[in-house]
Amino acid sequence: MTPGPGRRLIPAYLVTGGRSAPTGPVLDRLDVLLRTDAELPPDTGVEQRRLCELLDPGALTVIECAAHLDLPAGATVFLATDLVASGHLRARPPIPRAGAIDRSLVERLLVGLRTLH
Template sequence: MTGLPPRRMVPAYLATGGRARPGRASLDRLTVLTAVDPSPADDLGPEHRSLHELLGAGALTLVEAAAHLRLPVSATGFLAADLVDAGRLQARTPIPRAQQIDHALVERLLVGLRTLR
């Protein structure tokens, strides 16, 4: 066997309970997730518990959490939405992209800096 990671034993559709849509509005791939209470959650299923424990150490985006859990982003979104609805996680919308760079301003700045030599 090559250096491939072991395959998941539980298919992603079982981790979501076979649902096609999350219980709440879909979370963005860059939504920042944080555990509200990092104490152990024994009343959760194994996939939900794994996500909750992962976020107990700090905030991660949905896509980062999916990579750590080795689940598809869509399946991780279902789990996160369930935990947000249950009050176990906080979901913060991603920070909006910065405005486009004004290339004319940058050119003028470079010209000004070159004249200072």
Template sequence: MTPGRDSRRLVPPYLATTGRTRPTRNTLDRLTLLSMAVELVPEGLAPAHRRLAELVRGGPLSLAEAAAYLKLPVSVVRILVADLVDDGCLGARAPIPAAEQHDQEFLERVLSGLRAIR
């Protein structure tokens, strides 16, 4: 079965980044949370940048979610995000790390102390 004509992209993803292969920031990963840093999407953005900004305008998204909605590779969206962060349009924040695991012995002492209170 061959894919339909409508499923093909007319423009290759690398053209959205003007051929660049690396973002200006190396701190962006798939779980980076994106949010708008300005109230309105600025005029004069390239089409791919505008689509990304309008998508994030609806509420915070992870970089991977934005890539899925835009149907672009994460590596391409990472470059677009870096451009918009550099321009002050988007905010990017590292995800909140998972809580550190507490020592099992410590938790048992706390439980024992709570039982002693009764």
């Protein structure tokens, strides 16, 4: 069977090594991944290498990496979890949205700044 346009040659379950649950830290799809300076061992898989190369210029979320690698999000979570556990990637939660600004606090701050003049 030959793959059609847009279909992967390697099924996603082979990328995960056939595992049904990742081993290592629990990652969310919106966690931000960052590359560390640790060198990849020679036996590192192709998809894991691609993920690390993707993160060389900077940080991306797990879901963004999945889109760039053309992998399902679940398979990308597996790859990222393995690389975080081995010290080749760091993961952090996304920055939460800022809360509503307390207008009275800002007004008091402005009054205080004006009294300094």
